[in-house]
Amino acid sequence: MRLLFVTSTPPIPTWGGAMAFYRHLCERTDFQISVVTDNPQILEYEVPYNYSVISHGRIWQRLCRTRLSKTVHSWSHIAGTRQIPNAIIEQAQDFGAEAVLTVAGSWSWTAKLAGDVAKRLKLPLVGSFNDWWYYNTIRHTWLDPILERNFKQFYQHCDLALCTSEGMREALGSHPNAVILYPTGATAPTENSHSAINTKESFTVAFGGNLGDWYGHMLEALVTEATDKNLNFKFFGSNASWSANFDTRVKASGIYQGQVPFAQLKAEMQKVDALLLLMGFEENCALIERTSFKTKFLDYLSFQKPILLWGPDYCSAVKIAQEFDSAEICTSPKAKDFLQKIVTLQHNPDRQAELVKNSQHMYSERFHPDKIHQVFLKSMKALVA
DSSP: EEEEESSSOOOOOOSSHHHHHHHHHTSSSSSSEEESSGGGGGGGSSOSSEEEEEEHHHHHHHHTSSSTTTHHHHHHHHHHHOOOOOHHHHHHHTTTEEEEEEEEEEEOOHHHHHHHHHHHTTTTTTEOOSSSSSOOOOOGGHHHHHHHHHHHHHHHHEEEESOOOSHHHHHHOOOTTTEEEOOOOOOOOOOTOOOOOOOOOEEEEEEEEEOSSSHHHHHHHHHTTTTTTSSSEEEEEEOOOOHHHHHHHHHHHOOBBOOOOOHHHHHHHTTTSEEEOOOOOOOOGHHHHHHHHOOHHHHHHHHOOOOEESSSSTSSOOOOOOHHOOOOEEESOHHHHHHHHHHHHHTTTOOOOOHHHHHHHIIIIIIIIHHHHHHHHHHHHHHHO
């Protein structure tokens, strides 16, 4: 099946949503893709597909570096582009696209462009709703009612809507062809090959993922609270939002390891004793956390280590973890309460082993990459029959 993928999140072998699509579209043979993206990060990778990089032009890029940044971004979110570049139409036609795929959440002008291309070429439109529309979206907040209306209208216009969680589908509302498509995590080794449980006095916990937004602040609070505990920390990721003083501390101590390739992250996670999964508690991120489902959760399953989950009880990840008893959960926003969960688990090797066993069951029962991919493939085949 041939897909024109118009997106700000191109499928590249990195982390998160970009890696999830790479697993669907590049590591398997069910799809052929041609990509249109405004994300220059794609230039850093050798990818097995043809692509073109688009932008609003140099003037727009210059304005984005001025005090008018929110204004020009807001304009692009609403207006998209004045007309579809002929090169994109030619790219789609030369490729023989059978459908147009885009990442619609969080919202980007490329999603609107994808809708326009699909309408022009009379092709089915597939929208992937990975995050709520305003996550990491630069904008004037007084335009939120218009942007949210456009986002929800786009959802209704999709011939197939891929919702990353039950929470996302509930928030978006009814749709004649909306399916839940969890992110695709890494493939786990054989079920009996997980690492031995740590019975030593020292205990290392690790986090791998987005360090921006509220996540960096939460990790800073946790490490600060754990000063007198026999715990070691390892953090991997980028865009850290923690304080400058903490940044100096974690770099000097080796706690912060930076952004690394996924293969290296997987190897590093085999050296630690437990994995940290965080969701924000603040009111301004409640809808984001209610609708999202972390790719890192499913990647963590493949690492086969005990998982410690810190987040509010309404998050999709918390509900799934409770269903399978696959993580030690703290739903209190206080760092000291989460720290106590870590310390208690540190001294309970039986519980560590139980969590690993339960997470393996969660992986094989519902979140094996093959099962998730079949949901995607079946939905696409039904659309492009």
